[in-house]
Amino acid sequence: MAEIFQFDFMIRAFIAGIAVAVIAPLIGLFLVVRRYSLMSDTLAHISLLGVTIGFLTNISPLLMAVLLASCSAFGMEKLRSHKKFSGDAILSLFLSGSLALAVIMISFIRGLNVNLLSFLFGSISTVSVNDLYFIVSLCLLVLATITGFYKELFLVSLDEELAAANGIKIKTFNLTLIILAAISVSLSIKIVGALLIGALMTIPVMTAIQFRCSFRETLLLSILFSLLSVVSGLFLSYYLGWASGGTIVIVALLIFLLSLVAEKIR
Amino acid sequence: MPIESHPNCIAVENVSFAYNKHSVLEDISFYVKSGEYLGIIGPNGGGKTTLVKILLGLYKPRSGTVTIFGQAIKNSGQRALIGYVPQRVSQNISTFPATVEEIVKSGRTARIGLLKRFSQNDKTAVEKAMETADVARFKTHLIGELSGGEQQRAYIARALAGEPKILVLDEPSVGVDIAAQEKFYTLIENLNKTHGLTIIFVSHDVDVIAHEVRCLLCLNKNLVYHGQPKKFIKDEYLEKLYGKKVKFILHGH
Structure with a gap:
C-alpha cells in the first residue's frame, strides 16, 4: 500500500486527481440540470487544440488549454445569448471546429508526440510540480467562486426568466459558469484525458441524482462519488498497469450501475 | 412618500412595444391601485405576456413609461416589490x-x-x-x-x-385540474384580501377570470377594456374579441 506513495509522481497524481475530482462534478451538476452536458466534451476538444498550440509555440500546454477554452466559452455564450442558434448546434460547431484545427496542427508536430497522447487519454505520470501548483490553485478558485455565488448560480440554472425578473444578472452568471467549466475541463485533461473528461463531469452527477436528494446534497454526493472513482481508479491503474483515465471512468460507471441496482431494490 | 401609501402601485403610461417591426402593444395606459385584484385577458398574441414582461422589467418598452410606486423598474429595489409566478x-x-x-x-x-x-x-x-x-x-x-x-x-x-407588494401571475392555472384550480383561486383571493397583496392575474380563460377578479383589463394590441368584469360581459366585448361561441359559453354559467 505504502509502495505506491514512494513515487513523487504518484503523490502529485493523487493531489491533482483529488482536486479535479472535487470540481468536475461540481460544475457538472450545473451543466447536467441545464441539459448542457455536452458542453464538457466541446470544451475538452477546445482544450486539446489549446494543448496542441502550446506544444507548437513552446508555451505551457496546460495554460494554453485554459486560455483557449475560456475564450471559446465566452464566444459560445455570446452566440447562445443572441438566440439565433440552438445551444447544441453551437456546441457541435465548436467541438468539430476545434478538433479539425487540432488535427491539422498535430500534423505540424514532427512524429506523434507521446506527451500529446497523454492529453488525449490522460497520463498521471506527466503531472509536473508546476502543473500541480497550477491545477490546485485554479481548483481552489473554482471552488471559491461556486461557493460564493451558489444561490445565484442555483437560481439561474433553475429558471433564467425568474432569475432575470428578480434582477439577477443572468448573462454574467451564465458566463461565469461556462468559464469555470472551461477551467475545470482543461485542468482535468491530464488526469482523465480530453476524450474522457465528460464522463467525470456527468457520471458521478447522474449517480447522485438517483438518490433523489436536495440540490445541495446531490452536489456533495456527486463529489463523493467522483472522489471515490478517482482515488480507487488511480490505485487500480497503478497496480494493474491500466490507463488511468479509462480506469477512473470505468470505476465511475460501475458505481453508477450499482446505484441503478440499489434504486431498483429500494 | 412611503411606498405603501403611494396611490398607484403601478402606472403604465403610453406604452408601446414591437418585436422587430411587428407591433404587439400600442399606446397602453392604465393605473393599478394598491390592493387591487386585476385580471388581464385577451386573445392569443394580444400582448398579455409581453405586457407582463414589461411590468417585470424584462422588456423595455419602445415608448412610454412604467413606474412601480412612483419609480422606474431599473433598480433591484423596485424589482423586489414584484413577485412573479411564471406561465409554466x-x-x-x-x-x-x-x-x-x-x-x-x-x-x-x-x-x-x-x-x-x-x-x-x-x-x-x-x-x-x-x-x-x-x-x-x-x-x-x-x-x-x-x-x-x-x-x-x-x-x-x-x-x-x-x-413582494405585488404578485404577478402569468397563466398560472394551465395544466392543473379543476379541484386544484379551486384551491389555487382561494389562495390568491386570500393573499389579496388578508395579506393586502396587489394581484395581477393574466389568463386566456375569460370565463374563470371574470368570476374571480374585481377589475378586468382586456388587451388586443390596444387596451380594449378596463373596468368591472360584469360590465365587460354585459357589453358584448367578448363577441368582438372572440366570436359568438365564447359569449354563449360564458352566459351558460
Missing part, C-alpha cells in the same frame, strides 16, 4: 434535483444580495411563505414529485418569500 414552471422541473424548500429559498436570492448568506430573518420569511401557500409539508420533497397544482403553490411560495 421550467420545462426541466420534473428532473431538477431540488427540494420545494430550495425552490422557495431561491425567491429570496435577490433580496439577500451577492456573497451574503441566509439570515434568521430570511429563514423565517421562507417558512412563512411555505405556510401561506400550504406547501410546508412538502418542503423536503423534490419539486418534480409534486402534482401540477402543488408545484404552482410552491412557485407562489417562492414569489412570496421575497415579501
